[in-house]
Amino acid sequence: MENQYKIESCKLEKEYIKVIWKDKKISKFHFLWLRDNCSTAIHPDSKMRKFNLLTVSKNIKPLDIQHNNYKLIVYWNENKHISYYESKWLRNNCYTELNNKKFQSIYLLWNKNLKKNFDKITLSHDDIINKKEELIRWLNLLNKYGLVIIKNAPTRKKSAFKILNLISHHRETFFGTPFEVINLPKPNNQAYTADALTNHTDLPYYEYVPGYQFLHCLINDATGGDSTAVDGFAVANHLRQNEKEVFNLLTTTQVKFKDNDFTQKAIRILYSPIITLTKDNDFNDIRINMGAMATIDVHPNKMKKFYEAYRLYISLLHDKKFMIEFRLESGDIFCFNNRRILHGRTAFDPNSGSRHLQGYYIEKDDIISRLNYFNNVEV
Numbered sequence: 001m002e003n004q005y006k007i008e009s010c011k012l013e014k015e016y017i018k019v020i021w022k023d024k025k026i027s028k029f030h031f032l033w034l035r036d037n038c039s040t041a042i043h044p045d046s047k048m049r050k051f052n053l054l055t056v057s058k059n060i061k062p063l064d065i066q067h068n069n070y071k072l073i074v075y076w077n078e079n080k081h082i083s084y085y086e087s088k089w090l091r092n093n094c095y096t097e098l099n100n101k102k103f104q105s106i107y108l109l110w111n112k113n114l115k116k117n118f119d120k121i122t123l124s125h126d127d128i129i130n131k132k133e134e135l136i137r138w139l140n141l142l143n144k145y146g147l148v149i150i151k152n153a154p155t156r157k158k159s160a161f162k163i164l165n166l167i168s169h170h171r172e173t174f175f176g177t178p179f180e181v182i183n184l185p186k187p188n189n190q191a192y193t194a195d196a197l198t199n200h201t202d203l204p205y206y207e208y209v210p211g212y213q214f215l216h217c218l219i220n221d222a223t224g225g226d227s228t229a230v231d232g233f234a235v236a237n238h239l240r241q242n243e244k245e246v247f248n249l250l251t252t253t254q255v256k257f258k259d260n261d262f263t264q265k266a267i268r269i270l271y272s273p274i275i276t277l278t279k280d281n282d283f284n285d286i287r288i289n290m291g292a293m294a295t296i297d298v299h300p301n302k303m304k305k306f307y308e309a310y311r312l313y314i315s316l317l318h319d320k321k322f323m324i325e326f327r328l329e330s331g332d333i334f335c336f337n338n339r340r341i342l343h344g345r346t347a348f349d350p351n352s353g354s355r356h357l358q359g360y361y362i363e364k365d366d367i368i369s370r371l372n373y374f375n376n377v378e379v
Contacts (some may be wrong), residue, residue: 001143003021003023003277004022004023004091005021005024005027005070005071005087005088005091006021006022006023006069006070006087007019007020007021007068007069007071007072007087008020008022008024009067010019010065010067010072010320012062013028014067015030015031015313016029016030016031016368017029017031017062017065017072017074017189018065019072019090021091022069022249023199023294023297025097025209026096027090027091027096027097028096029090029092029094031060031061031062032053032056032058032060032116033095033368034074034085035051035053035060035076035081035083035084036049037085037093038081038083038084038085039083039084040049040083040253048268049130050099051357055076055079055224056076056079056377057078060076060077060078061076062073062075062077063077064074069087070086070087070088070138071084071085071087072084072085072087072090073085074286079123085179086363087126092378102148103280103281104280105132105283106143106280107142107144107146107233107282107283107340108145109231109233109234109237110145110147110234111231111234111321111322112320112321112322112324114144114145114147114324115324115326116226117245118149118326120141120145121141121143121145121147121148122148122149122150122151123137123138123147123148123149123151124132124150124151124152124164125150125153125154125227125331125333126152128150128163128166129162129163129166132374135166135374136337136371137149138263139167139370139371139374141368142212142335142337142352142367143367143368143371146231146233146337147229147231147335147336147337147341148301148335148336148343149326149329149332149333149334149335150163150332150333150335151287151329151332152331153216153225153331153332153333154255154329155217155219155331157178157216157218157344157358158178158203158358159216159331160178160214160216160358160360163333164360164362165278167361167362167366167370168362168363168366168369168370169362169366170360170361170362170368171210171211171361171362171363172361173192173203173206173210173361174220174261174263174264174266175216175359177360177361178216178358178359178360179210179358179359179360180192180356180358180359181215181327181356181358181359182355182356182357183355185292189316194222194225194347194348194349194350194355195347196344196345196346196347197343197344198215198290198291198314198318198344199205199226199228199230199317199318199323199342199344200288200289200290200291200292200298200342200343201232201286201287201288201291201338201339201341201342202289202338202361203259203286203338204257204270204271204272204287204289204292205257205258205259205268205270205292206268206270207270208269209285209287209338209339210338210361210362210363211337211338211339211362211363211364211365211366211367212335212336212337212361212362212363212364213291213335213336213343213359213360213361214255214333214334214335214359214360214361214362214369215332215333215334215343215358215359216332216333216334216357216358216359216360217231217328217329217330217331217332217333217357218330218356218358219330219354219355219356220327220328220329220330220355220356220357221353221354221355222348222349222350222352222353222354222355223348223349223353224346224347224348224349224352225327225345225346225348225355226325226326226327226345226346226347227326227327227328227334227344228324228325228343228344228346229323229324229326229336229341229342229343229344230317230322230324231298231300231318231322231339231340231341232275232286232288232317232340232341233268233283233286233344234342235313235317236250236275236283236286236313237283237324238316238322239313239316243312245305245308245369246308246312246313247275247310248307249251249302250273250274250275250310251274251275251277252273253273253274253275253280253294253298253302253306253309254271254273254298254308255271255272255273255274255294255298255306256269256270256271256295256296257269257270257271257272257289257292257293257294258270258292258293258294259292261351266349269294270325271286273287274286274287274288274310274313276310284339285339285340286339286340286342287339288314288317290314290344296310302349313344317342325346328357334357337364338361339364344351
C-alpha cells in the first residue's frame with residue numbers, strides 16, 4: 001500500500017506530466033489541470049477554489065519539474081509560479097485510474113426478503129439522539145437501503161424536528177411542515193383520505209423532487225391502514241436484466257406529471273422519464289404516481305408499447321415478491337428515499353379509530369453531504 005503513494009519517476013511530455021509510481025502504475029496529469037489544482041488555488045479555510053483559470057494562458061506549460069518519493073514540484077513558464085503536489089493527493093485524484101475503475105453502486109437493492117431482516121433497518125430514536133455512531137448508522141442505512149424504521153420516538157406533534165435537525169433543515173413544500181396525513185373531509189391530495197394508496201413517490205411533478213421523506217406515526221389504532229413499501233430501483237433493475245425494451249422505454253420516454261391544487265390556486269406540470277439514470281448508468285431517481293399522471297401524450301407510434309411497459313412496471317411494483325407490508329405503531333418514524341422507495345397503504349376505517357401521521361421532507365443532498373462529513377471524504 002505504501003508503494004501506491006511513492007513516486008518512482010516523472011517525465012515531462014508534450015501535454016502532460018507522466019508519473020510512474022513504485023507499484024508500476026502510470027498516471028497522466030495535464031498542464032492546465034495541474035495549474036488549476038495547485039495548492040495555492042484553494043482557500044485554506046473555505047476550501048473553495050480561488051484561482052481564476054483565465055489568469056493563465058491555454059498554452060501554459062512547465063519549464064522544469066522535480067520530484068522525490070512523496071512530492072512533485074512544477075516550475076511554470078508563466079508568472080514565475082511554482083506548484084507543489086503531495087504524492088498521496090495526486091494518486092487519490094488520478095483521473096486515469098478513476099476513469100478506468102469499474103463503477104460500484106452504493107445501493108443495496110432489496111425485495112420481500114427484507115421483511116425477514118427488518119431488525120437490520122430498525123433503529124432506536126434515543127440511540128440516534130445520544131450516540132454519534134447510531135446517527136452515522138442511520139444515514140448509512142438510508143443511503144444504501146433507502147429505508148429505515150425508527151422506534152420509540154415521542155408522539156407529540158412536531159416532535160420529529162429534534163431528530164431530523166441532526167441531519168439538516170427540512171425541505172418546505174406547499175403541504176407545509178409537518179404535513180398532516182389524516183382523513184380530511186375535503187382533501188387536496190388522496191393521502192388525506194381513508195382510501196388505499198397504491199405504491200407511489202411523492203411530488204413527481206416537481207422539477208427537483210424532495211429526496212427523503214419521514215412519516216412520524218402519532219397514533220394508528222384504526223382498522224386497516226398498514227404501510228407498504230417497494231424498492232423502485234430493485235424492480236427497475238429486474239427490468240434492465242429481463243425486459244430490456246421495457247427498461248429502455250421507461251428511461252427514455254418523457255411523460256407528463258400534473259397536480260391541480262385548488263388550495264394554492266396552482267397547476268403543476270412536469271415532463272420526465274419514469275426512471276432516470278446517472279452518468280455511470282446507475283439509478284438516479286424514480287417518478288411514479290398513478291394519481292399524478294397527466295394524460296399520456298407520447299407519439300402514436302410509441303403509445304402501445306409505452307403503455308405495456310408502464311403497466312408492467314406498475315404491476316411489478318405491487319408484486320408480493322418485491323413489496324413489503326408492515327404496520328406503523330405510535331412513535332415509529334418511517335424514513336425513506338422518496339426518489340427510490342415507493343410507499344403506499346391499505347384502506348382504513350376512520351370510524352374504528354384514529355390514524356394520524358406527520359410528514360417531513362429533507363433533501364437527498366443533505367443526507368449525502370452529512371454522511372460525507374462524518375466519513376471525512378476528501379474532495
